[in-house]
Amino acid sequence: MSAFADEVRAIAERYPDPRSATLPALRLAQERHGWLPPEALREVANALDLTPAYCKAVASFYDMYHLAPVGKHLVEVCTNLSCALVGAQRVVEAFESELGVAPGETTTDGEVTFRTVECLGGCGYATVVAVDHRYRQDVTPADVAGIVEELRG
Amino acid sequence: MAELQVLLAGTDDHDLTKLDEYLAVGGYAGVGKARAMTPEELIDELQRATLRGRGGAGFPMGRKASLIDRSSPKPKYLVVNADESEPGAFKDREVMARVPHRLIEGCLISAHAIEAHEVFIFIRGEYLSEYEILQAAVDEARAAGLFGDVDILVHRGAGAYICGEETALLDALEGRRGQPRPRPPFPPVQGLYDAPTQINNVSTIATVPAIMEMGAEAFAKTGTESSPGSAIFSISGNIARPGNYELELGTPMRELIYDLAGGVPDGRELKAVIPGGSSVPALAPDEIDVPLDYDSLQKIGTFFGAASLIVVDDRCCIVQLALRSAKFYQHESCGKCTPCREGTRWMVQILERIEAGDAELSHIELLESIGSRILGRSLCALGDFAVYPTHSYITKWRNEFVAHIEQGGCPYGGASSLEGIVAPLDQHTHSPMAEVPA
Ligand SMILES: Cc1cc2nc3c(=O)[nH]c(=O)nc-3n(C[C@H](O)[C@H](O)[C@H](O)COP(=O)(O)O)c2cc1C
Ligand code: SF4
Ligand code: FES
Numbered sequence: 001m002s003a004f005a006d007e008v009r010a011i012a013e014r015y016p017d018p019r020s021a022t023l024p025a026l027r028l029a030q031e032r033h034g035w036l037p038p039e040a041l042r043e044v045a046n047a048l049d050l051t052p053a054y055c056k057a058v059a060s061f062y063d064m065y066h067l068a069p070v071g072k073h074l075v076e077v078c079t080n081l082s083c084a085l086v087g088a089q090r091v092v093e094a095f096e097s098e099l100g101v102a103p104g105e106t107t108t109d110g111e112v113t114f115r116t117v118e119c120l121g122g123c124g125y126a127t128v129v130a131v132d133h134r135y136r137q138d139v140t141p142a143d144v145a146g147i148v149e150e151l152r153g
Numbered sequence: 154m155a156e157l158q159v160l161l162a163g164t165d166d167h168d169l170t171k172l173d174e175y176l177a178v179g180g181y182a183g184v185g186k187a188r189a190m191t192p193e194e195l196i197d198e199l200q201r202a203t204l205r206g207r208g209g210a211g212f213p214m215g216r217k218a219s220l221i222d223r224s225s226p227k228p229k230y231l232v233v234n235a236d237e238s239e240p241g242a243f244k245d246r247e248v249m250a251r252v253p254h255r256l257i258e259g260c261l262i263s264a265h266a267i268e269a270h271e272v273f274i275f276i277r278g279e280y281l282s283e284y285e286i287l288q289a290a291v292d293e294a295r296a297a298g299l300f301g302d303v304d305i306l307v308h309r310g311a312g313a314y315i316c317g318e319e320t321a322l323l324d325a326l327e328g329r330r331g332q333p334r335p336r337p338p339f340p341p342v343q344g345l346y347d348a349p350t351q352i353n354n355v356s357t358i359a360t361v362p363a364i365m366e367m368g369a370e371a372f373a374k375t376g377t378e379s380s381p382g383s384a385i386f387s388i389s390g391n392i393a394r395p396g397n398y399e400l401e402l403g404t405p406m407r408e409l410i411y412d413l414a415g416g417v418p419d420g421r422e423l424k425a426v427i428p429g430g431s432s433v434p435a436l437a438p439d440e441i442d443v444p445l446d447y448d449s450l451q452k453i454g455t456f457f458g459a460a461s462l463i464v465v466d467d468r469c470c471i472v473q474l475a476l477r478s479a480k481f482y483q484h485e486s487c488g489k490c491t492p493c494r495e496g497t498r499w500m501v502q503i504l505e506r507i508e509a510g511d512a513e514l515s516h517i518e519l520l521e522s523i524g525s526r527i528l529g530r531s532l533c534a535l536g537d538f539a540v541y542p543t544h545s546y547i548t549k550w551r552n553e554f555v556a557h558i559e560q561g562g563c564p565y566g567g568a569s570s571l572e573g574i575v576a577p578l579d580q581h582t583h584s585p586m587a588e589v590p591a
Contacts, residue, residue, distance in 0.1 A: 014306060016228070016271075016346050022328030023311050027278075048328075061330040061487075063312030063577075064278045080240045081431055081463055082389035084477060084574045092575055104580030116577050118314065118481055119240040119431075120279055123389035123463070124396045133281045 004032065008047035018048055026059050035066035063117070071106040071113035073151045075099075076130040077139075079116045082123035087140070091127045092116060094144035112151055157375060157383040157401035159363040160356060164251050170286055172293045175254040181299055183365030187262040188301070192223070195266040201369035203381050204361070208234055208317075208354030209429075209458055211380075211447040214263075214361070218351055220341035221267045227348035229269040231260060232326070235276040235287075235355045236310055236317035239430035240481060241461035244385040245355035247397050249276070249283040252359065253290035257305065259358035262365060264303045267351050272305040274355075275322050278312050314485035318533050319352040320344075321487065332487045333533035356385060356460075376402035380446035384460045391466035391570075393418040402446040410441065410464065421466035425550075429458020431478050432538035434545035435465075455545075470569035471550040472557055475543050476504040480576040482539035493536035496527040500543060501578075507554055510562035517554050521547060 008025040012018035025048060029040040041055045059065040075095060079088045092103060099107055099114050106113040122128035125137035131147060139147075163169055163178040175181070187195050199215030206212045221229060233256070237245040248256055260272045276284050284307060291305050308326055315321045316331040323345050325331035344350025360382055364372045373381045380402040386409060389395045393415025400409065406428065410416060417423050427435045428445075433456040436443075443449050447457045465474065483497040503520045506512040524540040531537065547554060556564045563569065 017327065019328035020308075020326060023309070023325065027309070027311065058328065058330055061313060061332075062278070062310075065311060079477075079574055079576060080481060081427075081474070081478060082241055082395075084571050085390045085463075085465060085469060087570075089572070089574045103575055115580060116575050118484065118577055119238060119242075121237050121243045121246050121277070123241050123243050123461075124387060125243075126389065126395070130279065133279070135282070 004028070004043055005047040008044065012048060019050070021048060022050070022055065022058055026055065026065055030065060035069050071111050073112045073132055075112055075114045076117040078118070078120045078122070078128045080119035083126040083128060086126045088127040090141045091129065091139055091144065094141035098144050098148045156399060158399055159383045160248055160255065160359050160385055161252065161399045169252045169254060170290060172254060172290070172297060179366070180254055181258050183258055183362040184261045184299065186365045187265050192266050192268050198369045199266060199364065202364045202372045204357065204364060205380055205447060206354055207356035207384055207460065211457055214353055214357050217341065217353070218263070218266045221351055222342050222349040223268060225349050228271065229267050230345045230348055230350045231264045231267060231269045231272045232322065232345060232350055232352045233260060233272065233274040233355055233358050234317060234319060234322060234352055235274050236322060238277055238314040238317050239432060239459040239461060241389055241427065241430040241463040242387050242459040244387045244397055244460060246280060246283050247385060248355050248359050249280070249287045253287045254294060255362055256355055256359040257290060257294050259361035260305055261300065261303055262361050263351065263353070263358055270303055272303060273326060273345070274305065274307045275316070275326055276307060276309055278310040284309055315487045315535060318535060321533070322352070323350070332489045335532060377444065377446045379448050386445065387461040388414045388464065390464040391417055391421065392464040400445065403444045406441045406443050406445050409445065409462070417464065417466050421468060423464070424467045424469060425465040427463040427465070427542060429456045430461040431463060431481065431542060433458045434541050435549065437549050468568070468570040470563055470565045470571060471546050471553045472504065472508045472563070473569050473571040473574070475546040476501065476508055477571055477574050477576060478542055479504050479539065480578040482535065484576070484578040486535060490532040490536070492527045493531040493539065496523050496536065497539050499523050500539065507557050508563060510557055510560060512558050514555065514558055517547060
């Protein structure tokens with residue numbers, strides 16, 4: 001058995017029903033592959049004795065799983081009400097011009113995927129931008145060039 | 154009436170993410186007190202405190218515990234709802250990041266009441282830093298031997314608002330698509346893995362240690378008679394000092410908005426307050442003289458919801474607000490039942506036409522009629538959540554809807570604060586949608 005399967009089974013043992021490890025296993029697989037290609041879904045399915053189709057059905061329900069390739073970095077701008085009211089759209093536009101891609105797209109060098117997301121639970125510190133899952137708060141258009149530069153290294 | 158520190162008590166001068174500091178302020182004393190009682194006695198104590206659920210519906214936590222089928226041969230489970238995805242809400246996040254041990258202490262006490270040996274905390278996947286802090290606190294408390302015969306497992310979600318709905322949460326926790334279950338059976342009888350399950354919000358459970366410390370009688374005397382205790386109110390949007398404020402229940406809304414949070418900045422006028430997160434009916438400026446508690450808000454036609462106020466100033470076009478909000482509900486509808494799945498799409502389509510000025514007056518009635526066919530006819534409350542705010546915008550700001558139609562476009566002429574706002578829904582490519590009936 002693969003090290004991945006061992007790791008997934010160790011997670012599954014902590015639950016009364018091993019199926020509960022589906023979400024954690026998909027996350028783990030995505031961390032290894034960068035996204036969830038068919039091969040990753042098969043690995044999860046094998047480790048948990050489920051079918052790849054089941055795993056895909058589950059993964060496709062949740063916004064944090066990627067069923068298509070994404071960039072090395074992920075930039076997510078909240079455009080829900082509280083952020084929108086204080087100018088999230090201008091932050092979106094700053095990322096668009098800095099990265100040269102529209103929301104939902106990846107830069108041609110494959111470095112950065114940029115998308116808008118629903119409320120991240122940081123509404124009082126708007127605009128909230130999650131950069132590789134770490135929140136940047138009170139982001140203004142003036143901060144955007146710096147964030148992109150950080151990512152491009 | 155104002156600040157009553159229960160959830161955030163001690164955070165001003167202690168780092169309560171650390172076990173030794175939490176112990177130094179009397180932390181975990183409630184667990185010993187609770188375990189000295191029988192489960193019946195403890196449930197009785199919790200019921201006398203009348204702690205109402207902070208996750209939305211306001212159901213008394215102790216009464217919920219009394220509904221657990223303790224005669225069942227199956228294990229009993231306690232599940233903590235840390236999915237916090239309601240637009241406008243960021244309070245549970247602060248509890249987990251600043252006082253994780255208070256939540257853990259609440260879990261241990263509540264588990265004793267329902268004789269549960271396993272506790273699951275379901276935290277939204279996006280809360281990565283909060284997960285790390287909470288997991289470290291769980292590990293520290295377990296290593297210190299505080300758990301006894303109880304264990305706590307922190308389970309991360311993966312991005313879906315609907316997983317905050319308690320039965321969808323259970324399905325997600327079971328490794329499925331997070332879609333709500335038909336009820337009955339209700340979770341206290343048949344919940345997680347078909348076993349009796351108590352589900353409560355983070356702030357509800359994190360308030361339980363205070364009941365042990367103060368005693369139910371003293372706790373019940375705080376706040377208002379029907380809504381004792383405190384709540385952390387999140388306030389955001391067009392407000393001078395946004396953030397979290399823990400206040401005694403019954404504190405006047407005006408005091409929070411103007412005295413504590415500094416009112417509407419930039420010399421603008423207040424236009425609307427959505428008082429419970431984006432899913433509740435909005436209030437007009439002349440409706441904000443209301444105490445912040447469950448019954449008072451319900452009396453004026455809205456809800457306590459997630460104790461999260463979104464403040465909107467006069468730069469905002471209300472049709473754009475309704476549209477952006479409707480896109481959220483369409484995006485988050487799980488698709489399991491028809492009124493919500495189809496109705497939320499239709500609402501977005503009609504609102505888009507009104508905003509573009511490509512609509513007739515009858516479209517306003519069509520929008521209301523679609524809403525009334527979703528209300529109370531969906532499998533879970535998400536369908537209702539899409540309709541409550543929309544109906545309030547139409548009722549209270551009808552003139553703006555009419556103006557769009559009569560002027561053939563947005564009367565703000567591109568100057569609205571929400572002009573052009575892109576939603577995640579706009580990034581998706583959908584299979585051809587059902588058209589709105591003419
Ligand atoms: C669409 C939807 C989303 C919800 N989201 C949350 C949430 O993020 N957190 C929460 O505690 N309750 C949420 N609820 C309410 C829960 O279903 C449930 O009532 C609550 O967790 C019970 O806890 P309480 O009694 O302590 O409030 C949501 C309900 C619905 C219908
Ligand atoms: S009301 Fe909406 S979210 Fe709830 S079950 Fe029906 S389709 Fe799913
Ligand atoms: S609205 Fe942007 S974080 Fe909540």
